[in-house]
Amino acid sequence: MRETTFVLAPDSFKESMTAKEVCIAMEKGLRKVYPEANYIHVPMADGGEGTVQSLVDASGGELFEKEVTGPLGQPVIAKYGMLGDGMTAAIEMASASGIHYVTKETKNPLVTTTYGTGELIRECLDRGVKKILIGIGGSATNDGGAGMAEALGAKFLDAEGSELPRGGGSLDRLARIDVALLDPRLQQVELIVACDVTNPLCGETGASRVFGPQKGATPDMVAHLDAALGRYADIVKEQLGKDVRDVPGAGAAGGLGAGLLIFTQAKLQKGIEIVIEYTGLKDKIADADLVFTGEGGIDFQTKFGKTPYGVAKVAKEAGKRVIAVAGYIGEGIDTLYAEGIDAVFGIVPGASELDKLLAEGPQNVERTCENIARVLKFNG
Numbered sequence: 001m002r003e004t005t006f007v008l009a010p011d012s013f014k015e016s017m018t019a020k021e022v023c024i025a026m027e028k029g030l031r032k033v034y035p036e037a038n039y040i041h042v043p044m045a046d047g048g049e050g051t052v053q054s055l056v057d058a059s060g061g062e063l064f065e066k067e068v069t070g071p072l073g074q075p076v077i078a079k080y081g082m083l084g085d086g087m088t089a090a091i092e093m094a095s096a097s098g099i100h101y102v103t104k105e106t107k108n109p110l111v112t113t114t115y116g117t118g119e120l121i122r123e124c125l126d127r128g129v130k131k132i133l134i135g136i137g138g139s140a141t142n143d144g145g146a147g148m149a150e151a152l153g154a155k156f157l158d159a160e161g162s163e164l165p166r167g168g169g170s171l172d173r174l175a176r177i178d179v180a181l182l183d184p185r186l187q188q189v190e191l192i193v194a195c196d197v198t199n200p201l202c203g204e205t206g207a208s209r210v211f212g213p214q215k216g217a218t219p220d221m222v223a224h225l226d227a228a229l230g231r232y233a234d235i236v237k238e239q240l241g242k243d244v245r246d247v248p249g250a251g252a253a254g255g256l257g258a259g260l261l262i263f264t265q266a267k268l269q270k271g272i273e274i275v276i277e278y279t280g281l282k283d284k285i286a287d288a289d290l291v292f293t294g295e296g297g298i299d300f301q302t303k304f305g306k307t308p309y310g311v312a313k314v315a316k317e318a319g320k321r322v323i324a325v326a327g328y329i330g331e332g333i334d335t336l337y338a339e340g341i342d343a344v345f346g347i348v349p350g351a352s353e354l355d356k357l358l359a360e361g362p363q364n365v366e367r368t369c370e371n372i373a374r375v376l377k378f379n380g
Contacts, residue, residue: 004034007288007320009042009281011295011307012050013327016361019043019050020057025362026292026325029369033377040284044293046307047194047271048137052081052090055133058279059084066123068116069151070101071140072108073166080120083278088131089124093117093253094138097147099215102140107216109142109208109225110169114256118151121264125185133274134260135194136253142168142212142225144201144232145259153181154263168208168254169221171228174235179263186264193260194271196305199251201244201258202230207251215254229255236262272310282314290376291315292369293341294325300332303339312340325368327361345372 010022017025023041030037043058045051056063061083070076078096082089094100096116099107117134124132141147146156147166155178156164156171164170199205208217208225217225232255233245242262244250249268250258260266276282285291293311295302303309312322316339324336324344333344347364348357357364 003036003038004289005038005040005287006030006034007040007042007285007291009044009291009293009311010325011044011046012054013296013361014049016296016327016358017365018057019045019054021362022294022365025365026369029366030373032370033373040288042279042281042284044279044281044307044311045271045275046305046310047135047196047274049092049094051135051194051271051275052079052092052095054275055083055090055278056081066120068096068119069113070116071097071112072102072106073113074101076101076116078116078120080124082127087129088133088278089127089129091117091120091124091132091134093134093136093256096120097141098138099140100138102216107140109140109212109215109217109254110221111165111167112141112215113143113147113166114139114141114145114259115147115151115166117256118148121148122152122183125183125189129189131190131192133192133194133278135271136256137196139253139256140215141256142208142215142217142254144168144171144229144255145257145262146171146232148256148259149182149263152183152186152263154179155181168225168228171232172224174231177235177239179240182263189265191260191264191266192274193257193266193268194274195249195252195257195268196271197252198248200246200248201233201250201255202226207255210251211254233258270305272305272307276310276314281311282318285315285318285320288320291320291322292325293322296326297328297330298324298326298333298336298344299330300335302336308341309336309339312336316340323372325365327357
């Protein structure tokens with residue numbers, strides 16, 4: 001008789017557990033009831049925080065650190081990953097240029113830069129990779145990816161031929177983009193960009209107006225930044241022959257989406273789709289009897305590209321049942337049942353301090369999965 005096979009494919013539980021740690025806790029709980037079962041760990045992410053860790057864990061890769069230039073010009077330690085194939089790198093732009101590097105007092109999207117993200121890309125090129133996966137959520141920047149391109153050899157010049165200061169605020173003075181020294185390796189490397197927003201670069205739904213205020217932009221700064229990115233788009237179209245102003249996703253990460261489209265061989269793709277592909281989730285689910293997924297919070301927003309939805313979609317296509325666990329269950333989870341999630345369980349045992357609940361996340365996942373397993377066993 002064939003042993004039961006469980007595929008464990010959760011996201012991280014933010015500030016509590018990595019996706020790999022969630023897998024381990026799930027298995028501990030299930031194994032108390034199904035000691036002889038097969039357990040396949042597939043640490044997941046949706047392109048945001050934790051994506052590099054999940055891809056490294058799922059592929060047997062390795063994590064590295066590199067000192068780069070932070071969004072305000074300060075040195076920061078950024079992480080990137082090499083996947084198990086040795087030819088694919090994974091980057092989160094937030095690790096170099098993220099909003100967590102600025103404070104309420106220091107955040108200023110007129111001057112913040114993606115230069116450090118460009119330095120991370122260059123580090124990966126130096127390792128001889130053929131492909132770079134890059135998540136672009138959580139930015140502190142609004143520079144259209146100009147800083148990233150500068151780190152890779154591009155020059156942004158004013159009418160006098162002087163290089164512009166870094167930051168989106170100076171792009172209103174852009175007169176010429178010099179790409180003569182742009183790293184030629186960018187044309188030989190495929191960049192797959194995890195981008196889950198469809199905002200264009202400019203306008204009412206563009207980078208500056210939609211995301212600028214959360215990065216510290218006042219109404220006057222928003223208008224300035226939007227006009228500056230508009231000039232940037234015009235110069236790019238005129239001098240480089242690329243029209244990125246209205247491309248869906250170009251406005252992601254303060255216009256880094258546009259910068260990657262302009263200066264590299266980038267393709268924008270939904271984050272969860274990238275992770276599903278590079279973790280081999282479809283193949284691993286094929287032999288599963290039951291699939292477990294989960295993340296810190298599950299609610300009506302989960303079906304808009306979050307990990308449990310992506311996992312359930314793959315499982316549903318394969319005719320597999322899916323159970324999700326979460327630290328927090330919000331409104332509207334009933335909409336998930338039609339999307340392939342068969343049941344959702346909260347892991348919190350009762351009212352408690354948040355810090356305590358975060359610290360006890362592994363035990364709570366373990367206990368919840370044990371109890372789910374007992375019900376499964378009871379029903380045969």
